[in-house]
Amino acid sequence: MLEVMRKLTILIFLLLTLCVSGQEQQPPEWYLLVREAVKLKGYGFLDDALAKMKEAVTSAEASGDIRAYGAAINNQAVLQMEVGEYAGADESLRIAQGIYEQNLGPNHEHTAKVYKNRGLCLTQLARYQEAESFTRKALDVYLEMDVARNQWQTLELMSELAEILYHQDRLEEARDLFKEALEKLEAGPSLASAQSGYAQVLDALGDTDGAEKLIALAQAYWENHPEKPTSLAGVLKSRANLLRQRGQVAQAESLMKRALQVYDKALPGRPGRAKYLNDLGLLYSGLRDYEKAEDLVAESVRIHEKWMGAEHPETATTLGVLAGIYSQMGRLEDSEKMYRRALAINEKVYGKNHTAVATDLNNLGVVLLNAKRAKEAVPLLQRALSIKKASKSEDLATMTGVLGSAYHEMGDLGKAKELFLQALDMGDSETRAIMNNNLSYLSIDEGDPDAALGYAKKASQAQFEQLKKVFSFTSERQRLAFKKDLVPYGLFASLNQPEALMQAALRFKGVVLDSIAEDYRLASQGDEELKARLGRLRDVKRELMKLDVLAKRSPEEQAKFKELQQRLEEDQAYLARRVSRLEEGRAAFRVTPNQIQAALPKDSVLVEFLYHGFYFGKNKSEKRYGALILAADGPVQWVELGSAAEIESLVGDYRMAMRGGSASSRASRPSQPGVAKSRGEEQLKKAYDKLWQPIADLLPQGTKRVILSPDGDLNFVSFTTLLSSKDKFLGELFDISYVSSGRDLLAFGSNSNTEKSSFLLGAPDYRVADSQRQEKAYEVTLSPLPGSAQECQTLEALLKAKGFQPRLVTAQKAQEEEVSRLQSPEIVHLATHGFFLDEKFGHNPMLRSGLALYGAETTLDAWQDGKVPESGSDGVLTALEVTGLNLTGTKVVVLSACDTGLGESQKGEGVMGLRRGFVQAGCRNLVFTLWPVADQETAEFMVDFYDSLPEKGAVSSLNTVQRDWLGKLREQYGSVMAARLAGPFVISSRE
Numbered sequence: 001m002l003e004v005m006r007k008l009t010i011l012i013f014l015l016l017t018l019c020v021s022g023q024e025q026q027p028p029e030w031y032l033l034v035r036e037a038v039k040l041k042g043y044g045f046l047d048d049a050l051a052k053m054k055e056a057v058t059s060a061e062a063s064g065d066i067r068a069y070g071a072a073i074n075n076q077a078v079l080q081m082e083v084g085e086y087a088g089a090d091e092s093l094r095i096a097q098g099i100y101e102q103n104l105g106p107n108h109e110h111t112a113k114v115y116k117n118r119g120l121c122l123t124q125l126a127r128y129q130e131a132e133s134f135t136r137k138a139l140d141v142y143l144e145m146d147v148a149r150n151q152w153q154t155l156e157l158m159s160e161l162a163e164i165l166y167h168q169d170r171l172e173e174a175r176d177l178f179k180e181a182l183e184k185l186e187a188g189p190s191l192a193s194a195q196s197g198y199a200q201v202l203d204a205l206g207d208t209d210g211a212e213k214l215i216a217l218a219q220a221y222w223e224n225h226p227e228k229p230t231s232l233a234g235v236l237k238s239r240a241n242l243l244r245q246r247g248q249v250a251q252a253e254s255l256m257k258r259a260l261q262v263y264d265k266a267l268p269g270r271p272g273r274a275k276y277l278n279d280l281g282l283l284y285s286g287l288r289d290y291e292k293a294e295d296l297v298a299e300s301v302r303i304h305e306k307w308m309g310a311e312h313p314e315t316a317t318t319l320g321v322l323a324g325i326y327s328q329m330g331r332l333e334d335s336e337k338m339y340r341r342a343l344a345i346n347e348k349v350y351g352k353n354h355t356a357v358a359t360d361l362n363n364l365g366v367v368l369l370n371a372k373r374a375k376e377a378v379p380l381l382q383r384a385l386s387i388k389k390a391s392k393s394e395d396l397a398t399m400t401g402v403l404g405s406a407y408h409e410m411g412d413l414g415k416a417k418e419l420f421l422q423a424l425d426m427g428d429s430e431t432r433a434i435m436n437n438n439l440s441y442l443s444i445d446e447g448d449p450d451a452a453l454g455y456a457k458k459a460s461q462a463q464f465e466q467l468k469k470v471f472s473f474t475s476e477r478q479r480l481a482f483k484k485d486l487v488p489y490g491l492f493a494s495l496n497q498p499e500a501l502m503q504a505a506l507r508f509k510g511v512v513l514d515s516i517a518e519d520y521r522l523a524s525q526g527d528e529e530l531k532a533r534l535g536r537l538r539d540v541k542r543e544l545m546k547l548d549v550l551a552k553r554s555p556e557e558q559a560k561f562k563e564l565q566q567r568l569e570e571d572q573a574y575l576a577r578r579v580s581r582l583e584e585g586r587a588a589f590r591v592t593p594n595q596i597q598a599a600l601p602k603d604s605v606l607v608e609f610l611y612h613g614f615y616f617g618k619n620k621s622e623k624r625y626g627a628l629i630l631a632a633d634g635p636v637q638w639v640e641l642g643s644a645a646e647i648e649s650l651v652g653d654y655r656m657a658m659r660g661g662s663a664s665s666r667a668s669r670p671s672q673p674g675v676a677k678s679r680g681e682e683q684l685k686k687a688y689d690k691l692w693q694p695i696a697d698l699l700p701q702g703t704k705r706v707i708l709s710p711d712g713d714l715n716f717v718s719f720t721t722l723l724s725s726k727d728k729f730l731g732e733l734f735d736i737s738y739v740s741s742g743r744d745l746l747a748f749g750s751n752s753n754t755e756k757s758s759f760l761l762g763a764p765d766y767r768v769a770d771s772q773r774q775e776k777a778y779e780v781t782l783s784p785l786p787g788s789a790q791e792c793q794t795l796e797a798l799l800k801a802k803g804f805q806p807r808l809v810t811a812q813k814a815q816e817e818e819v820s821r822l823q824s825p826e827i828v829h830l831a832t833h834g835f836f837l838d839e840k841f842g843h844n845p846m847l848r849s850g851l852a853l854y855g856a857e858t859t860l861d862a863w864q865d866g867k868v869p870e871s872g873s874d875g876v877l878t879a880l881e882v883t884g885l886n887l888t889g890t891k892v893v894v895l896s897a898c899d900t901g902l903g904e905s906q907k908g909e910g911v912m913g914l915r916r917g918f919v920q921a922g923c924r925n926l927v928f929t930l931w932p933v934a935d936q937e938t939a940e941f942m943v944d945f946y947d948s949l950p951e952k953g954a955v956s957s958l959n960t961v962q963r964d965w966l967g968k969l970r971e972q973y974g975s976v977m978a979a980r981l982a983g984p985f986v987i988s989s990r991e
Contacts (some may be wrong), residue, residue, distance in 0.1 A: 013419070026060075028065070028082045030056045030065075033053070034053065034056045034075060036066040037049045037052035038318060041082075044266075044267075044965055045397065046083050046267070046550075047083065049415065049775045050079040050420070053075055054076060056072045056425045057073050057076050057232055067099065067559045070100055074096040074117065078342070081121055082267075083200060083270065083928060085695065086121055087125065090118070091127060096114050097114050106141075108141070112141035115138035115404060116135065116157060117133075119134040119135035119138065119160060122134065123163065124308075125308075125312070126167075126349050126389070128349075129168075131164050132168070134166045135161045135164060138779075139154070146426075150184055152190050155190060156185075156190045157192075158178075159181045159197055160302050161194060162174040162177035162178045162194075163197045163200075165177070166197070168957070169353075169355050178194060178197060182195065189228065190439050191221070192216075192222060193231070195215070196215060196218040196235050197219040198892075199238060200238065200436070201244060201803055212239070214699065215413050216237045216239070217237045219236065229265065230263060233262040236262065237279055240259060240279065240283070244283050246428075247429060247466075249283065249286065256279060256280045257280070260276040271303050272972040276312070277303070278317065280296050281294070281295075281296030281297035281300065281322075281325070284296065284478075285297075285321070285328065287481070288478075288483075288484065289477075289481045289482070290329050293325050294326075295324050298843075299487065300432035301319060304318050311345050312349075313638065314652070316343075316356070317356075319339075319684070320339065322338055323336075323721070324363060327366065327367050337362050339367060343357065353390070354387070358384040358388045358399075358551055359384070359395075362388075365380040366402055368380070369980075374409035374410050375478075377406050378403070378407070378410070378727030381696045382403065382404055385400060397431045398431055400418075400426070401424075403425065404416045404420045407419065407446075408438070409619060413442060417439070417442055420442065421435075425437070429462065430608070431465070433462030433463060436458040436459040436462065437455070437459035440453075440455035445566050449495055452495055453495050456497075457500060460491075460492070460500070460504055467482070469484050471512075471576065473577050474569070475569035476516050479515065480906065483508070483511070483512055483909065484908075486508065488507070488508040489501060489505070491503055493610070493613070493624070496638065497637055497638075498628060498637055499593065501594045502628050502636045504610050506592070506593065507591075508908065509610070509741045510741035511588055511741070513909065513920060514586075514588040514740070516572070516883075516924065519572070519576055520534060520920065521922060522575075522579055523575050523578070526578070534575070537879075537884065539882055541568065541881055544565065544880070557931070565664040569570070591742075591746060593745045596630060597630060597631075597632060597633075597744070601704060602633075603704040603707040604631075604704075604706070605630065605631045605654060605706055606630045606707045607695055607708050608627065609711040610626050611624075611644060611711045611712040612628070623645070624643055625640075625641045625712065625714065627641060627694070629695060631699075634700065639698060641691060650687060650690055651716060652713075654717060655716055655932075656683075657680040658931050658975065658979060659931045680979075681974075684722060684723035685723050687722055688724050688725075691714070700971070705735040705737070705955075707737055707745070708736060709740065711907060711908060713905060714913045715905050716930055718930050718986050721966075723975055729975075729976065731959065731962055731963055732963055732967070735956060735991040736959060737959075737988070738988045740910050744990045745990075749956065756803055757805070757825040758799050758804045758825055759807050759819075760792045760825060760831075761792070761814045761828070762791060762792035762829075762896075763785045763786065763788045763814070764853045764875070764896065765855075766782040766784075766852055767855070767857045768854075769907065782833050782856060782860075783833075787936045787939045788832065788938075791942055792808055793808070795943065796808045798947060801823060801949050802825065806827075811854070814854045815854045815855075815875070816854070816874065816875055818932035819877055820885070822886065822887065823886050826891045827890070827893075827894075827949075828890055828892070828894070828963070829942075830851060830893075830894065830895055831895065831897065831942075832851055832853065833851070834850070834902075834929075835849070835851075835852065835899055836849045836913060837902055845913060846878065846879040846883070846917065847878050847880050848877040848878075849902065849912070849913035849917075850876050850878040850879060850914065850915065851873045851876075851877045853876030853877055854875050855874060856876050859875050875981075879916060880917065881917075882917030885918075885921040887918065888922035890924065892923070893925070893926050894924075894927040895928045896927075896929075896933075896942055898929060899932060901928040903915065924989070925991060926987065926988060926989075927958060927987050928985075929985055931984045932984070933981075941961065941965060941982065948961065949988070953991065954987060954989060955991065958987045966982045
């Protein structure tokens with residue numbers, strides 16, 4: 001939009017000159033008040049300036065000088081517009097207009113300036129026909145004085161008229177006026193404003209290249225003229241929107257943030273910021289960061305409703321954006337209500353055939369389509385497309401594709417295909433990706449799998465390119481949010497294409513974890529600025545943890561929490577931008593199936609589990625689990641395991657059988673009575689038959705090691721414990737290890753410590769001396785662990801005998817600072833309680849998951865009382881804090897505690913909890929547990945593990961010991977108790 005306030009400022013002084021001409025030497029009171037108001041305005045005190053100007057109006061009216069009254073009330077209108085009081089400004093200008101028409105006549109230059117002001121004000125009020133009328137009146141006056149149409153005042157009015165025409169969808173008329181003005185205007189503010197306005201028109205006409213060139217010119221001018229910061233802010237916003245439309249989201253975000261900062265600095269707290277909030281929210285919505293987008297756009301709606309009114313088209317615009325966010329979040333009823341409200345506003349303001357109306361119709365149709373109401377959606381979509389075709393709108397391709405989806409839903413494949421192909425031909429890269437995806441599903445319905453595969457590969461490649469782009473500048477939370485909406489496997493699984501599925505799994509599965517770990521690793525090796533950012537990240541995570549645990553936060557604490565979250569995201573985004581500048585790009589994005597196959601030993605197989613959609617055809621689908629099997633030789637194979645609902649129910653029963661009804665405490669042995677013996681064995685065998693037998697049928701002969709990459713709820717299954725029909729544990733048949741993704745087999749940039757240093761921590765004192773225990777807090781029981789103390793002492797002696805240099809801390813010395821100071825020892829052993837708190841204790845699973853160290857119980861009590869001890873020494877080591885540890889050279893981390901592998905499962909991205917924290921920190925092998933462990937048996941198990949560790953390595957050592965213990969315990973207690981006692985230990989390995 002053209003910069004309104006720049007054009008209004010001059011008029012104050014022009015009218016002041018008019019009003020004091022011929023006055024006595026001593027200025028009247030009203031004039032002095034006006035001068036004081038102008039001075040306050042110059043200092044940026046707009047509210048004070050307006051109040052002073054209102055005094056001037058009162059004084060001028062009392063003086064009986066009608067022309068003075070007209071000048072003062074015009075000036076009042078100018079300030080009213082600057083603070084967003086457009087309705088009041090229009091009333092003031094109406095009075096000024098009457099005075100100037102009566103005293104100077106309708107054809108006077110100064111009367112024309114009042115007409116010009118009314119046109120600008122009415123444009124803000126979206127009364128475009130009235131605005132056009134007044135602007136043409138002003139232009140007619142100037143054309144009588146400037147027949148050649150060369151004066152800047154004339155050309156500026158032509159630009160203002162062009163903008164009004166733009167709002168009325170009269171794009172060709174607007175284009176011609178802007179073009180003439182640009183050809184004649186000399187370099188200066190009027191030219192820069194016209195360039196910005198013309199860019200909007202070209203963008204609407206589909207000429208984004210031309211629009212970008214003009215916006216760049218306007219930006220260059222305002223960058224060099226900082227005296228008009230709001231003009232710069234507006235141009236930055238316009239350019240950011242153009243870049244967003246082109247998919248250059250990183251640059252768009254940077255410009256949009258800067259635009260908001262510039263505006264807020266120039267006019268803090270003013271309603272004009274609503275447009276910046278709206279457009280920034282729209283950008284984050286495109287990144288699938290709906291939480292941040294909703295906050296920004298909801299605030300924009302509140303501002304517009306307050307200042308512009310509930311029926312203003314700007315309010316309708318922001319309602320439409322918020323409705324789109326709700327639609328993406330699955331809140332379809334809320335979305336439909338908001339779209340219908342926006343549609344009613346725009347039809348009332350613009351009429352039935354405006355492009356804004358078409359946009360609302362299309363978006364409402366999409367919501368109805370998502371709600372399986374295709375028949376209701378089609379008439380709306382047809383009407384929207386008809387309007388857009390008449391205006392030659394840039395989003396014609398998108399709307400064409402949406403209508404095609406409606407016909408596809410209704411079973412009209414021929415019409416749907418015709419529309420999809422039209423959209424594919426005219427759309428941008430994002431639209432083409434969607435159309436390729438749609439055409440693939442349609443080809444399945446047509447019985448043409450070859451065509452479906454071709455379209456699916458194009459859609460997958462487009463998704464991958466988009467993913468790479470987004471990961472080049474976003475935070476971890478934003479990457480997770482963006483990836484959550486991607487569906488990279490469903491088409492390939494539906495078409496039974498193992499090779500394409502394997503490539504997709506390597507590109508998408510667990511890639512957020514890998515990208516963040518890579519950012520941190522490269523930052524730790526980078527320049528001082530990168531290291532400083534990494535250090536600040538660790539500090540911010542500690543501070544966040546302090547506030548996240550509070551169930552109730554004061555307004556100050558809530559503001560601090562949001563500030564810390566923002567700092568965390570900004571620093572993570574900064575690291576991403578620095579890493580993305582590397583010429584070779586992210587290591588994770590360069591992996592191929594051939595590289596993984598070459599890294600596999602001859603007797604090993606990789607089993608890559610995938611949670612995916614499966615399309616049966618005719619708009620019927622379901623969620624499933626399947627598995628890719630890749631051996632060192634031969635093609636990759638794919639097997640479907642069954643519906644997700646069935647498998648997740650089975651996993652739930654399995655987990656209940658393994659927990660045996662016990663609490664999460666290492667202090668005692670898991671109980672037997674929770675599930676009857678026969679029932680427990682039945683669950684282990686059912687799990688084997690469902691989750692493993694289909695894979696076993698495809699394994700090559702001679703397979704000795706199985707490397708598992710679970711997905712979804714399968715992350716909570718210890719496959720070692722699955723029991724065959726011949727009563728053999730799977731762990732007795734194979735060595736088993738886990739990876740986040742097959743990419744882990746390449747272990748980029750990892751070097752193990754060879755100094756034989758080790759760190760052991762066990763049996764912390766959970767209560768600080770002299771503190772009193774309260775009722776059980778935070779649903780965590782921290783019982784003493786005498787077995788873990790003996791375990792660590794025995795391991796200390798064992799490791800010394802094997803040439804290691806162990807450092808042991810227990811009791812009051814088992815402090816958080818000891819862990820935080822670690823610098824990649826070869827071995828880290830932590831024998832203490834682990835925990836994963838319920839979501840009611842915080843939203844971030846990385847802050848709800850942790851290990852209890854010295855003072856942890858006292859800290860839990862303090863949290864319950866609303867107090868927050870210093871996070872670096874509070875005895876609670878959260879998973880988020882773990883990500884900041886330096887374990888890049890650590891060969892083995894053992895979490896010898898209960899439930900250390902628990903957390904919040906995110907399909908396609910692993911488990912958000914301690915296991916993610918330690919992998920992200922850089923360790924090569926991580927041993928963790930999936931259910932409670934017994935104190936005494938665990939201590940003995942660990943001694944056996946470490947005894948063979950130096951000779952056999954972590955994977956072989958754990959499997960050998962686990963195999964022996966499963967056999968030994970089965971003879972003593974039966975299969976179920978053997979699985980419970982020896983089965984919770986699993987190893988995630990990058991070796």
